[in-house]
Amino acid sequence: xxxxxxxYVAAASGxxxxxxxxxGFRERTFRELAEVLRxxxxxxxxxxxxxxxxxRAREAAPMLDWGEIYRALDGYEAYRYxxxxxxxxxxxxxxxxxxxxxxxxx
Amino acid sequence: xxxxxxxxVVREVAKVLVSRExxxxxxxxxxxxxxxxxxxxxxGVSKTMLAKSFARALGLEFRRVQFTPDMLPLDIVGGLxxxxxxxxxxxRKGPVFTNVLLADEINRAPPKVQSALLESMQEGQVTVExxxxxxxxPHMMLATQNPAEFRGVYPLPEGQLDRFMVKITxxxxxxxxxxxxxxxxxxxxxxxxxxxxxxxxxxxxAMVGARSVTVSDELIDYVARLAEAxxxxxxxxxxxxxxxxxxxxxxxxxxxxxxxxxxxxPDDVKELVPYVFSHRLRMSQASLLTGEHIDSxxxxxxxVGKVAPPR
Numbered sequence: 511x512x513x514x515x516x517x518y519v520a521a522a523s524g525x526x527x528x529x530x531x532x533x534g535f536r537e538r539t540f541r542e543l544a545e546v547l548r549x550x551x552x553x554x555x556x557x558x559x560x561x562x563x564x565x566r567a568r569e570a571a572p573m574l575d576w577g578e579i580y581r582a583l584d585g586y587e588a589y590r591y592x593x594x595x596x597x598x599x600x601x602x603x604x605x606x607x608x609x610x611x612x613x614x615x616x
Numbered sequence: 617x618x619x620x621x622x623x624x625v626v627r628e629v630a631k632v633l634v635s636r637e638x639x640x641x642x643x644x645x646x647x648x649x650x651x652x653x654x655x656x657x658x659x660g661v662s663k664t665m666l667a668k669s670f671a672r673a674l675g676l677e678f679r680r681v682q683f684t685p686d687m688l689p690l691d692i693v694g695g696l697x698x699x700x701x702x703x704x705x706x707x708r709k710g711p712v713f714t715n716v717l718l719a720d721e722i723n724r725a726p727p728k729v730q731s732a733l734l735e736s737m738q739e740g741q742v743t744v745e746x747x748x749x750x751x752x753x754p755h756m757m758l759a760t761q762n763p764a765e766f767r768g769v770y771p772l773p774e775g776q777l778d779r780f781m782v783k784i785t786x787x788x789x790x791x792x793x794x795x796x797x798x799x800x801x802x803x804x805x806x807x808x809x810x811x812x813x814x815x816x817x818x819x820x821x822a823m824v825g826a827r828s829v830t831v832s833d834e835l836i837d838y839v840a841r842l843a844e845a846x847x848x849x850x851x852x853x854x855x856x857x858x859x860x861x862x863x864x865x866x867x868x869x870x871x872x873x874x875x876x877x878x879x880x881x882p883d884d885v886k887e888l889v890p891y892v893f894s895h896r897l898r899m900s901q902a903s904l905l906t907g908e909h910i911d912s913x914x915x916x917x918x919x920v921g922k923v924a925p926p927r
Contacts, residue, residue, distance in 0.1 A: 544927040555921035559882045590926075591832045592879025 536586050536596055539604050550611045571610040578603035621822055622874040624813035628673035631809045633662055634800060635793045639784050641874065642891060643670050643758070648826040648870035651781025651863060652737050652757040654722075654772075654895065661786040663760040667718045668807060674819065675812030676715035676754070683725035685768065689732035692719075693742045694749075707747055712736050715752055719759040723769040730776050733757070737779040754823065774854065774898065781863045782888070783895035785913075826873040831865050831880045834926040838885055839864050845919045846897055851908055852915065854898035864892040882925035890916050 540560060547563035548554060550570075554563055560583060568576055582601040588594040622644060629640045639655075643666070646653045655663040664680075671678035681692060689695075694710030711717065712733070722730065736742050740751045759780070762769055777783075789797070814822070839861050847855030856864075868884040875884075890913060897912040910918075 541927065557886070557919075557921045557923050557925060559886055559925050560927050561881075561883050587881045588877075588879060591835060591881055592830050592877070593832075594879075 536582065536601065536604075537590065539601070539608075540583070540586050543604065543608060546608055546611050567607065567611060571607070574607055574610060575603045579607055621814050621818065625670070625673045628810045628813045629666070629669045632669050632807055633665060634797045635789050636662065636666055636786075639666060639786065640670060641871075642782060642784055642888075644874050645867055645871040645888070646781050647674070647754070647756055648823060648873055649781060649863070649866040650754065650756075650823075651867060652759070652779060654777075654780040654783040655758065655760045655786060656763060656783060657760075657786035659762065661788065663786055664718065664720055665807075666786070667716075667758040667760065669810045670758070671716035671718070672807070672810045673813045674716070675814065675816065676819075677752070678716045678718065679711045679714040680718040680720055681711050682720045683722050683729070685724055685726060687725045687729045689729050690744075692729060693732050693736065693744060696745055696747070705745075707744060707749060709749065710742075712742060713749070713751055715754055715756065717755070717757045719757055721762060721769075722759040723761040723772055725770070727770055727773060730770070730772055734776060734779060737776070754819075774896075777895050778857060778859055780895065781867055782891040784891060822873070826870045829869040829872050829878055829880060831869055835868070835880050835882065835885055836865060838882060838923070838925050839868075841923050842885075842889055842893070842919060845923050846893060846916070849915065849919070851900050851903040851910060852897055852912075853900040854896075856893050856896055860893060860896050864888060867892055882927070886920055886925060889920050 544560060544563065547558070547560075547567060551563065551566050554566060564579065564583065568574075578601065582597075582604055585597040589596040622641060625644055626637050626640045630637060633640075643653055655667065657663050668678070668680070690710065692710050693712050694708050696705040697708045698704075699706045719733070736751055736755070737757055740753070740755055742749050742751065761772070788794070842864075843856035843858075843861045846852055849855070864885065865880075867888050868880045871884045871888060872878075872880045894913045894916045897915065899909060899912055899915070903909040
């Protein structure tokens with residue numbers, strides 16, 4: 511439990527910094543998000559994908575801007591797996607997601 | 617445009633089949649990955665109808681062969697016949713010379729017939745008496761089989777199972793869906809209602825496009841870790857081969873394409889692992905004695921849950 515709380519705080523702090531600093535923010539944000547998802551939803555298997563984790567998070571927090579979150583994920587995947595340029599705009603929706611999952615809003 | 621092909625094919629097949637959208641998408645990914653598919657299920661779950669309507673929606677030349685225990689290899693691949701006019705032996709092409717071959721109840725034919733298909737499935741050609749003939753392009757085999765426990769069936773040899781890119785198991789559908797099936801089929805089903813959903817040139821362009829999809833090194837590593845996990849499990853006697861890994865990567869690439877992406881994501885791989893790996897695994901007989909035996913599909917499910925994808 512304590513570890514989970516620490517993970518949330520660390521993730522939320524990271525996102526807060528990344529929202530202010532666009533360079534490389536998205537890759538770090540999603541790596542952090544994966545850790546937050548693992549902590550928040552322990553029933554997720556070790557082999558969960560980000561999309562599966564987000565689907566679980568959507569059930570828990572349906573009020574968020576999921577269109578924006580999935581657009582951010584699409585951009586991240588295109589960058590990470592497709593070699594496309596990393597989008598350089600900050601994504602407040604991601605910070606909101608991390609906060610909703612237990613971290614603190616930036 | 618890419619999305620349109622998937623949607624159009626699924627829409628056409630859905631005219632005659634209820635709730636088989638997922639299976640249709642899998643067949644389409646297998647087709648664009650230049651693979652072959654094995655459809656398994658008890659009699660009466662629409663295996664043949666799925667294969668026929670899929671081929672029809674793609675607008676490709678289609679032939680169906682009902683496999684029987686008295687079949688010979690030349691019934692499928694063809695053979696040399698004496699031409700009375702020219703006084704020479706000539707190669708007469710068998711039904712395998714088509715774009716989409718439906719091998720219905722493939723496991724009712726004896727092993728020598730099944731083995732005769734190995735070259736056509738792997739290399740897209742047939743060799744008889746030293747004479748090699750290329751099959752038309754594209755060429756896809758859709759084979760149906762009844763579960764091994766049924767009477768009068770021969771289990772497919774591992775070498776041939778490994779040449780099927782995917783095995784799709786068709787089970788019974790939920791109660792309400794089955795009611796819909798009965799209502800829709802109570803009068804005769806009109807298979808002519810399935811129209812060609814894609815032009816030949818669109819199909820050719822899509823086949824080229826599917827090959828250009830990026831598979832990152834991280835995802836190739838994920839594929840390898842999944843295969844290695846099957847080999848290191850003590851309950852498995854024969855794990856996923858390098859061919860299985862290649863086929864998984866190719867199928868994931870085609871899957872990404874039909875969903876309109878130019879790159880593969882972890883979900884493409886993860887979703888396809890059960891269809892590509894399960895039929896290739898041979899479970900250890902020793903695990904039967906120790907009580908640790910599980911079905912290969914369940915084992916693959918277990919492995920997919922344990923091996924962390926890139927995130």
